[in-house]
Amino acid sequence: MSYLDILHQYWGYPDFRGIQKDIIESIGAGKDTLGLMPTGGGKSITFQVPALAREGICIVITPLIALMKDQVDHLRHQGIPAAAIYSGMHRDAIVATLENCIFGRTKLLYISPERIGSDIFQIKLRHMKVSFITVDEAHCISQWGYDFRPSYLLIADIRKLVPHVPVLALTATATPEVVDDIQDRLGFKEKNVFRMSFERKNLAYVVRQTEDKDAEMIHILQSIPQTAIVYCRSRKRTKDVAQMLTRQGISATWYHAGLEPAIKDQRQNDWQNDRIRVIVATNAFGMGIDKPDVRVVIHIDCPSSLEAYFQEAGRAGRDGKKSYAVLLYNGNDNRILQKRIEDTFPPKEYIQTVYEHLAYFYQIGVGSGAGCTFEFPIDKFCTTFKHFPIRASAALTILQRAGYIDYEQNPDTKARVRFLLNRDDLYRLDALSDKENEVVTALLRNYGGLFSDYGYVDESYIAQEAGLDRNQTYMILVNLSKKRIINFIPRKNTPLVRYRSDRIDGADVILDRSVYEDRKEQFVKRIRSVIDYAQNGRICRSRQLLLYFGEKKSADCGQCDVCLSHTDTDDSAIRKLIRQQLLELLADGKRHHVTEVRRLNSNWDLAGEVMREMVLEEEILMEGSYLLQP
Structure with missing residues (x-):
């Protein structure tokens, strides 16, 4: 074939x-x-x-x-x-x-x-x-x-x-x-x-210089009242932003790697199936998500690289229809991005100190520890030794690259189950629902020894065997635990540290050029490229991104904020385009809400201005918030 x-x-x-x-x-x-x-x-x-x-x-x-x-x-x-x-x-x-x-x-x-x-x-x-x-x-x-x-x-x-x-x-x-x-x-x-060319002709890249990012974000989401993603840098910020949007009457939820698996699945499904309009997330969200009708992706915080920005922004408009990727930027972002370099590559002496403190934390003596694995409660570690979590985590990552430890920040630690009833009592139970019985049967059929001790279980596999989804299975396991039939310990994302070799004195920790200087140099270049992109108001946004990825033969997109700004002194061409787009929109003889006008062109203010002029000239009619042909 x-x-x-x-x-x-x-x-x-x-x-x-x-x-x-x-x-x-x-x-x-x-x-x-x-x-x-x-x-x-x-x-x-x-x-x-x-x-x-x-x-x-x-x-x-x-x-x-x-x-x-x-x-x-x-x-x-x-x-x-x-x-x-x-x-x-x-x-x-x-x-x-x-x-x-x-x-x-x-x-x-x-x-x-x-x-x-x-x-x-x-x-x-x-x-x-x-x-x-x-x-x-x-x-x-x-x-x-x-x-x-x-x-x-x-x-x-x-x-x-x-x-x-x-x-x-x-x-x-x-x-x-x-x-x-x-x-x-x-x-x-x-x-x-x-x-394949990375050009996305239906995607308008926009950088908005603004001192009030929240207000600008709300304005954008009200102007484009369809499915959206808002990216933030911190987990706490995702919750704060989502709650703020909800108070403004915009349907929103938040998502990050620290949420329980069942909660993450539920929120992703709610957004995927249009029960929630806006998902506010860290970069943990999006990989493998195929929702074609995302109309706008907003970065309220700058990413650390144009690679990350391009991939995240590219989740808008996968259905080929007009969409927007908006980066909100102000003077504070420059300082924040520069600080990210210091946090990601702290001084070598600091990294050696973290290595020492790690040994004190677990009481590992010089010459011992190889192969030992520990749960790593980073907040407790930082409180004990007065470290900032971001810097301490970066130091551990560099120690991993140097081969001293393994550091898993988000391990998929398996859930554990133990039956509290003996087998005979379990079989005599008649108060379980059909779904609960399916889960209990899946546990008995696939895992041995659960009556004598805790056993690691895979919730997804249990769900598959029981013919349920993961959310249902998780809640059933929780309910069985509440009924004292089992003891269920959900999986958790506590980081893990494992010594790959015996502990040495901190002063003897060697961080060679390939582990530290070379990678820092690359990181600095990526940060610099983000700043240049945000501040460069002379070259088309699409061309800037394509050039970064090695595409030298590209034309101006004609729809980003830079391209539109080039016509500000003589905007007759863009006004003519908006006028034509508006007439085409109303050509179906139906009434259209004014927010649809703002989606015709990424120069939202100019589109609104042209609309008002056409109403005054009676080229089009306005009834309340709706436009129609005269």
């Missing part, structure tokens, strides 16, 4: 888009391939189609657990055998999944980068017939990238186990330097890159 036939049969699309076909034919020919595709460019098609065309199994490495679960469910619904392995799964379930891959019952196996280093995966991999390996979010392997993840470095080791298997690397954000680094670190046999 041809690639096009597979596309028709399983996805129903008439043809491939952009560079999809080029990438598919390259990996299909057994060549190591790097695909650069913007958010919404259809990355999944580039590995799912050739996976079905080639004999064997495609290994898909991705850090996005929510995305892998959604894609596996979607593929299975289409009749495509797919599976996933991620942190928190029960060992028996992992073994069964890997055995199915060996026996050829699976075409695509999604796996998190942390799991590929496990002995069980590496042993089973040797017995699989692998067609190719896909590396999603491939920029995470580059130490020059904005989102480097050490676990990605294990992929090079995996290639040694299956040396003749090609690799397909995919990313939506990579500078020219990172593009080269990805290919080097993945061991490409030869350079092979396919680039």
Whole structure:
């Protein structure tokens, strides 16, 4: 079956888009391939189609657990055998999944980068017939990238186990330097890159200089009364902003990595299904989220890199309709961004002091501690030794890069369950609902020893076995705990610290150039690029972003704040465009609310001015808050 036939049969699309076909034919020919595709460019098609065309199994490495679960469910619904392995799964379930891959019952196996280093995966991999390996979010392997993840470095080791298997690397954000680094670190046999333009013609990039960010944000959300994302830097700020918007009559909620999994799922679902209009979030939100009708993404705080900004802003307008990405900026942001450099790369002497204090905290003597793992209550640590959490966390991250410790800031610690009733009493219970019985049955069928001691359980797996969703399962486990049938300890995100080698004296901690100076230099460049973008009112915003990612041949977008400002002295052309857009809007003979006028053009003030002029000239009529043809 041809690639096009597979596309028709399983996805129903008439043809491939952009560079999809080029990438598919390259990996299909057994060549190591790097695909650069913007958010919404259809990355999944580039590995799912050739996976079905080639004999064997495609290994898909991705850090996005929510995305892998959604894609596996979607593929299975289409009749495509797919599976996933991620942190928190029960060992028996992992073994069964890997055995199915060996026996050829699976075409695509999604796996998190942390799991590929496990002995069980590496042993089973040797017995699989692998067609190719896909590396999603491939920029995470580059130490020059904005989102480097050490676990990605294990992929090079995996290639040694299956040396003749090609690799397909995919990313939506990579500078020219990172593009080269990805290919080097993945061991490409030869350079092979396919680039799709990152230009988003339907997305207007806007920087709003304002001293009152809250007021400007409210103005924007009232002018564009549709689905929106507001990005903040801190967890506390997400709650404050969401509550402020709610008080202003704007439907909003907040989201960050510290929320309980069930709460995060519920809020994401509420927003995804339009029960909530605005989600105020940290950068923990958005990866793998596919909501095409987001009309505006607002950054109330500046991100630390243009890579992060481009990816987050790119979540607007994925349906191809006119949308906005707005960065709110003022004089304080410059100072805040500069301070971020000091917080992210504190002095070496400070890092050595944190290493010493860590040993005091856990009472680890010189020459001992290797392999020991501890829960790390960072607030208690900082209170004890008078550290600021942001700086202390940065110091621990640098110590991890230097190889002294492992520092997991958001570990997916598994939930634990223990039955409080004995087996006979449990079977005599007749007051449980059908759903509660399903959960109890799933626990008994899949986990042993829960009557004598606590056992680690995977809520998602229980939900799957019980035929429920994760939110239902979580609440049922809580209720069973309240009824004193089980004791349920939910999973938590307390950071973990593990000593990779015996403790040494703090003064002997060595931070070489590749760990500290080189990475600091890259971070400073990224911060500088954000400041330059926000302050540069001469060059088109879209061109600035595209140039950063290596696209030199691009034209002015004609819709960002910079392009529109160039016509301020003689705005007849843009006024004519707005007038034409307004007449086209009313051509259907229906009444349209005045807020729709503001969405016609990113120069909202000028659009309102043109509308008022046309009303005075009786070219259009206004009835209350609605416009119509005369």
